[in-house]
Amino acid sequence: MPSIANVVVTGHSRGLGAAIASAFLENGSQVLGLSRRHNPELAARFGHQLRQVEIDLSHPAALAAWLDEGSLARFLTGETAAILINNAGLLQPVGQAGEQGARAIAEAVAVNVAAPLMLSDAFVDATRYSDDRRILHISSGAGRTAYAGWSLYCASKAALDHHARAVAADALPALRIASLAPGVIDTAMQAEIRATPLERFPLRERFDELKTGGGLSTPADVARQLLDYVLSPGFGAQAVTDLRTLAPAAVAE
Numbered sequence: 001m002p003s004i005a006n007v008v009v010t011g012h013s014r015g016l017g018a019a020i021a022s023a024f025l026e027n028g029s030q031v032l033g034l035s036r037r038h039n040p041e042l043a044a045r046f047g048h049q050l051r052q053v054e055i056d057l058s059h060p061a062a063l064a065a066w067l068d069e070g071s072l073a074r075f076l077t078g079e080t081a082a083i084l085i086n087n088a089g090l091l092q093p094v095g096q097a098g099e100q101g102a103r104a105i106a107e108a109v110a111v112n113v114a115a116p117l118m119l120s121d122a123f124v125d126a127t128r129y130s131d132d133r134r135i136l137h138i139s140s141g142a143g144r145t146a147y148a149g150w151s152l153y154c155a156s157k158a159a160l161d162h163h164a165r166a167v168a169a170d171a172l173p174a175l176r177i178a179s180l181a182p183g184v185i186d187t188a189m190q191a192e193i194r195a196t197p198l199e200r201f202p203l204r205e206r207f208d209e210l211k212t213g214g215g216l217s218t219p220a221d222v223a224r225q226l227l228d229y230v231l232s233p234g235f236g237a238q239a240v241t242d243l244r245t246l247a248p249a250a251v252a253e
């Protein structure tokens with residue numbers, strides 16, 4: 001893939017998404033960021049290289065209306081290389097089945113599953129003449145291992161993993177897709193995990209220890225590794241993968 005592509009990143013306002021957007025902008029790409037809030041720091045650094053859309057991805061009807069209006073297609077059409085990174089995600093509702101609540105479940109499924117699938121479909125349609133198009137879902141180890149208290153989060157990340165496998169099976173021209181667990185990263189989501197009462201998330205102490213023991217990655221380090229992986233020839237060779245166990249060859253080859 002050319003090192004410069006048009007890149008769509010969800011959840012670019014903070015955390016890992018902000019670092020991913022920053023890494024691609026530093027690399028010279030045009031970036032379209034979708035979040036409920038703008039990222040003023042990136043806007044100040046990169047000006048018109050960054051376009052931002054304030055959108056609440058927990059409302060599928062609003063996302064469908066925005067897609068119908070054609071901004072995504074206009075950003076992507078005609079570009080030889082295009083990338084979609086489905087990064088925005090919610091951890092809540094945390095707690096056992098029976099104490100999550102219908103509204104919170106619907107909101108999380110909309111952000112974690114419906115939005116990435118809707119954006120992927122629109123991205124594939126808009127890039128049908130592209131020479132090289134790549135979709136990355138930001139998944140989690142929780143999509144592959146079951147954790148008490150995280151059934152919603154685990155199920156939504158497993159959905160992204162299986163979506164990537166099935167879209168890869170579609171074998172569409174010039175399209176590669178992967179669902180990637182990025183490791184444990186020092187963001188607001190980790191602070192949210194550490195603030196969860198033990199009775200709602202029994203494994204919380206493991207995450208407390210990772211923080212106190214310096215075991216968290218920085219968003220910037222993860223974003224740099226992720227950029228190298230997304231731009232590498234090996235991207236998509238495995239539909240479901242983990243940044244921590246990617247062989248260097250998968251990135252560099």
Ligand SMILES: NC(=O)c1ccc[n+]([C@@H]2O[C@H](COP(=O)([O-])OP(=O)(O)OC[C@H]3O[C@@H](n4cnc5c(N)ncnc54)[C@H](OP(=O)(O)O)[C@@H]3O)[C@@H](O)[C@H]2O)c1
Nearest residue numbers: 011013014015016036037057058088089184185187188189
């Ligand atoms: N941090 C970790 O250790 C870790 C580990 C494994 C996987 N992940 C995954 O990595 C991704 C990023 O996580 P993070 O740690 O950076 O989380 P974060 O700090 O909580 O940031 C979440 C991002 O998602 C956006 N977002 C949330 N709800 C939204 C909505 N309704 N509409 C539009 N955007 C929304 C937020 O923007 P606004 O609030 O401006 O809308 C924000 O930019 C997530 O998919 C997460 O599951 C994180």
